[in-house]
Each structure stands twice: as C-alpha cells, then as structure tokens.
Amino acid sequence: MFLGNPQFGCELQPIDFAKAAEAMGGKGFSIERADQVEQVLDDAFATQGPVVIQALVDAYEPMMPPKMPKDYAINFRKALPETPGHERIADNVAREPAKTMMEAGE
Numbered sequence: 001m002f003l004g005n006p007q008f009g010c011e012l013q014p015i016d017f018a019k020a021a022e023a024m025g026g027k028g029f030s031i032e033r034a035d036q037v038e039q040v041l042d043d044a045f046a047t048q049g050p051v052v053i054q055a056l057v058d059a060y061e062p063m064m065p066p067k068m069p070k071d072y073a074i075n076f077r078k079a080l081p082e083t084p085g086h087e088r089i090a091d092n093v094a095r096e097p098a099k100t101m102m103e104a105g106e
Contacts, residue, residue: 021052031055060088064101073105 018028027047029040031054044051065072080086093102 017052017054021050026050026052029053058092060085061092062089062098064098068101068105070105073102076102 016028016030018030021028026049027044029044029051031037031040037055040053044053062076080090083089092098
C-alpha cells in the first residue's frame with residue numbers, strides 16, 4: 001500500500017521464505033497464527049546470524065503505518081473503491097485499531 005494506495009501489491013506465493021532462508025545459510029521461522037508471534041520473535045532474536053520470519057496474513061488486512069499521515073488516509077479512501085476485494089478491506093478498516101488510525105489521518 002504505497003502512500004495509502006491499496007491498488008499496488010505483490011503476490012509472491014507459493015514461496016516458503018523460511019525454507020529459502022535456510023537454503024541460503026540463514027535461519028527461517030514461520031508464523032501461521034497470531035498466538036505464535038511472541039514465541040517466534042523470541043526464538044528469532046535469540047538466533048545468531050541472519051533470520052527470516054515468514055508470517056501468513058489476511059490478504060484483505062490493510063497495511064497501516066504506526067502514525068497515520070493525512071495524505072495516506074486520503075489516498076487510501078480514494079483508491080479503495082477501485083481495489084479488488086475492497087468490501088473485505090473496508091470491513092477490516094471499520095474494526096479497531098484500524099478505525100481509529102484512519103480517523104486520526106482524516
């Protein structure tokens with residue numbers, strides 16, 4: 001979501017980035033559920049050398065910056081109706097914390 005514009009994306013599947021990291025001499029971790037995040041991060045930070053963490057996420061969950069710039073919110077709202085899956089993305093934006101973040105950028 002470049003500057004809040006959800007029309008741009010990059011589909012890279014089906015690549016197992018964790019296995020690719022290991023094939024290149026690093027350590028790979030995978031996160032498939034939210035309850036795995038803390039343990040995987042602990043394990044990754046305890047690992048010496050390069051680490052890749054692959055996390056499976058909802059394709060309709062918009063990427064949100066920690067602080068919502070006004071231009072991001074404007075671009076996002078403008079681009080959303082033209083975006084494939086916009087109904088599901090809008091549903092996710094209507095939930096917290098995305099709802100409050102979007103309102104802060106308006």
